[in-house]
Amino acid sequence: MRLPLAALSLLLLGHLTTSCSSTESKQKTTAAAGDSAKADATETAAVKPVTRPSGSVSTGDSTLDSLTYAPKGAILPKYRIFAYYGNPHSKKMGALGKYPKEEMLQRLDAEIKNWQKADPSTPIQPALHLVATSAQGAPGKDGGYRLRMSDKTIKKVLKWGNEHNAIVFLDIQRGHAPLGPEMKYMEKYLKLPFVHLGIDPEFSMVTGAKPGKKIGSYDAADINQAVTFLSNIVKENNLPPKVLVVHRFTQGMIKNYKNIKLNPNVQIVMDMDGWGPPVLKKDSYRDYIEKEPVQYTGFKLFYENDFRKPGSRIMTPAEVLALNPKPMYIQYQ
Template structure:
């Protein structure tokens, strides 16, 4: 039996967070999508993790002496620099997704920091065995702007994570020699200002960007009630934004991850313009049985190529249908084109 990926995914992928540590805005926000999509099992929060960082991974050199200043002493103290030049396709990026304030949003916040990072390293070993020829860079993919079920003071239906929260995850990445993605679920807010909010973080050479069409509510619907979309013009806006940061700060190319699991989430893909300063990854983001995920990858990623491709796996949701299971690394790497960005939620 065939299942609609949109029908399978829309509620589960909307399990966002009633964030509740560190920031007053994050702790007091109500009406979030997690409460609506998970009414029978409301999101639980995790305590602030103050344990020491694990030993550094020997995957990259130290920060170059000419590194750009962000204007923030805390950020400028982060010393990790990924390998020089463009990361793709020389490396495969392997990311854990989520938010440290929510156990339900993804594996990044499901476990205490040290356990999460240990699991990340163990999972990477499985993928390295499946493709020994391609080195893997670990990554943390933080939902840094979270769509919300309530409009908020400005009607944006989104909540930006606090500076403190973002810096915490950046430090995790820095200490673990992992690149970091800051993901935007814009809700009703314009994309431009949401990206501008991330500017000082994106000046760091190990920080990249993700944008999620599912929560780009161009129809005016409340996030979580409909699947949103981006047009090629929106993707081009993000590319232009990142390219400017790269050129102004003499950085290696940035990666832009664009999530997708339906035909309508990305419109006019042929009009997406490539830029040497930005590497675009179209990430197949839906959950369901392997046959459905493979079909969706073929229909929305392979048949509508942009540049590089990604694939998302779900520790919980890929098991939700009877007989379903999570795909193995070998199965994912047998896809054409072979995904260069792997994400686990």
């Protein structure tokens, strides 16, 4: 019997905790990190307005308007996206926060070279994938079971991407909070041409369970809501298509996939997001990604969790690129 893979990344109550168990027992890994719940009202240093390139968008925020990296046209399938995932406040959530900024970016570039050698025909677009709204084990003041990262934290990662010619994904783990307002919170950032969106069904707790206790889900209607939201931003601001990454590692995480509607303004990536030995990862990709196609596909690799089972190892670029369909989005945690 094929068993689902699991990998949880959960920010909990401002401190770090970790729990883990085997992939085969269907239990999950929880990495916890803290971020201040108080939004930063202003940056400490004033940012002088800059002249925006022709056709660019003003967000109304001088700091954001100083970020001028603007890839042209649709990213997929011309480029393969290669992303480091995590949160700068946590060494447990992934590569994005495990290392200091400069070391993290050096490691990103070195890994990209390995993938470029494996497929020289497809250029690679670097990316940083930030957990910008994180599921929580406690309800919070509004009962949302989620924590939005502060404006300061999000801008910091956007600056890293801007300096490194890397696109940035803002990922939503909504908990009990409605998806619409969580996306609206990201809107001013998504107006930048290099900023894209990720949504994580694992933490979409439609059953009312606490995040981390059960695996959540999104229906096609939820994904269509995100697509429409992004499409409107593209049309209103004359931007190139946005990329929407949807994480998945079980059958039940995505419901009614056939009802997902494609949109020329949004490129949908279904990302196989589970940890375990190569045989289980390949089986999950076939069962939940290949058999239920949407548009583009992604594949996630874990620097630590993919080694957790005896004899396990991280898959090589050649092995991942041998999958069908060939993943166009690669993520390392």
